Amino acid sequence: MHLLCLRQSDESDEDSEEQQNRRLQPDDIEKRIEKRKWNRKRQELLMDYESFSYHSVASSVVMFDLAWKLSQENNCLLWYAIVGQTSQLITHAINREHYIDQLDYLQSHMSRLSHIGQIHSGTSTSDENKARIEILFEDELALWLYRHWSLKEAIETSMVTASKFKLFTEGGQRRMYEFLVQLGLPRRECAQLYSSMNSSLRDSLNAQFLQYGEKYGLSRTDLFLPSFIVHLGYRTPMSAVDAVFLTISALECYNSGNPVENFQTALDTVACWNSPSLDQEIKQTEIHLQSLANQVRNLLDTDDVVAFGPFLYSSLVTHALRNSQSLAILSKYILMAKSSMRAKLGHGRRVVQMPLIVCVDSKSDDNYISLLGIPPIHGDDDRNLFGQAFEAAINRTKARAEFKYFSTNCIELHREDMLKLFEALSSLLT
Numbered sequence: 001m002h003l004l005c006l007r008q009s010d011e012s013d014e015d016s017e018e019q020q021n022r023r024l025q026p027d028d029i030e031k032r033i034e035k036r037k038w039n040r041k042r043q044e045l046l047m048d049y050e051s052f053s054y055h056s057v058a059s060s061v062v063m064f065d066l067a068w069k070l071s072q073e074n075n076c077l078l079w080y081a082i083v084g085q086t087s088q089l090i091t092h093a094i095n096r097e098h099y100i101d102q103l104d105y106l107q108s109h110m111s112r113l114s115h116i117g118q119i120h121s122g123t124s125t126s127d128e129n130k131a132r133i134e135i136l137f138e139d140e141l142a143l144w145l146y147r148h149w150s151l152k153e154a155i156e157t158s159m160v161t162a163s164k165f166k167l168f169t170e171g172g173q174r175r176m177y178e179f180l181v182q183l184g185l186p187r188r189e190c191a192q193l194y195s196s197m198n199s200s201l202r203d204s205l206n207a208q209f210l211q212y213g214e215k216y217g218l219s220r221t222d223l224f225l226p227s228f229i230v231h232l233g234y235r236t237p238m239s240a241v242d243a244v245f246l247t248i249s250a251l252e253c254y255n256s257g258n259p260v261e262n263f264q265t266a267l268d269t270v271a272c273w274n275s276p277s278l279d280q281e282i283k284q285t286e287i288h289l290q291s292l293a294n295q296v297r298n299l300l301d302t303d304d305v306v307a308f309g310p311f312l313y314s315s316l317v318t319h320a321l322r323n324s325q326s327l328a329i330l331s332k333y334i335l336m337a338k339s340s341m342r343a344k345l346g347h348g349r350r351v352v353q354m355p356l357i358v359c360v361d362s363k364s365d366d367n368y369i370s371l372l373g374i375p376p377i378h379g380d381d382d383r384n385l386f387g388q389a390f391e392a393a394i395n396r397t398k399a400r401a402e403f404k405y406f407s408t409n410c411i412e413l414h415r416e417d418m419l420k421l422f423e424a425l426s427s428l429l430t
Helices: 002-023 026-051 059-069 075-090 096-116 126-131 151-157 159-164 170-182 187-191 199-203 205-216 240-251 259-270 278-301 324-341 386-397 415-429
Strands: 134-141 224-231 305-308 311-316 356-361 368-374 410-414
Touching (some): 059 075, 059 096, 075 096, 075 134, 096 224, 151 187, 240 259, 240 324, 324 356, 368 415
Antiparallel strands (some): 134 224, 305 311
């Protein structure tokens, strides 16, 4: 037995010596180093992939590309693709750089179809030919629906100008009127419909905004957005941004509780050349956008945008918002307005570096609330970590919550579980 133990001991010593010699081999050392690097890189990629939400090319663009390859494309389908891609930017699913990356592709098809439209009229629908659709590409003012109402209302309602001028204060109104005076625009011209303004003032508006905007903190990227315009004969032109707001407003179900009917209305507004109730939809959209601006104003007046650990939180008592697209626009509006009004909070925290969670009453159950989280406005990264953060917090707290929306950064949560979920989120995001 003693000899057996000695033999086993000698064998184990030999094995350990062989292992040590093997470890000391340069090739083995390099292989282990490379494997560690590979594993570390793999973990980083998996964490980055699983922790953030991304949006790629709009599905409408993918469908148009398929129609083009099947030789079935036309201006109608191109317009749908343009509106779909623009909606990603308006709802902040992608950033400006990702949006601009797709413009060359869409613009090339616009130029191609405009040249062959007269020759191959059969590729267009009868409604399209009847309306004489013409799609153009241009830099337009980043003012919401400014072609369809007054310039003053557009400035007061639009997210960028309302935040930059701080229009939620008396001083902000004064700054706005000073800016309009700098532009050489009388109050009478600013208060009437844009289409009724003096034509010479309209033609010089872009140059005037560009010249004097910098003085009021408005850069070129703040003021202008490269976009597409569809001309509707004698009617006011419709931009892709306008069409996005029209569809979002229609989906809010203001006039009917039937989502199917309102979805069909939204489709009709995209094909604006064929919508018999276009003027009515534009008016409804104006009311919807003004409602968003008033919500932001009320929150700032009552100081209801507060810090909860590493993130901001705001609660809205409303049933008006029926879809996550409107909630995403409102959330970004709140965050931008809050950062312009108060740059810093306690402990040196900067508002532009803090994410925001907005809470609204659920549209289906009074015991539940809808939560939507958006990333900070600082930087151009459009990644959203709230989908993974919500999931981790729900698993940790066993909160009663559901992922009912396409975007994982929007959830339905039982009211009684809100505090413990927020505490878990605060721990995760710190």
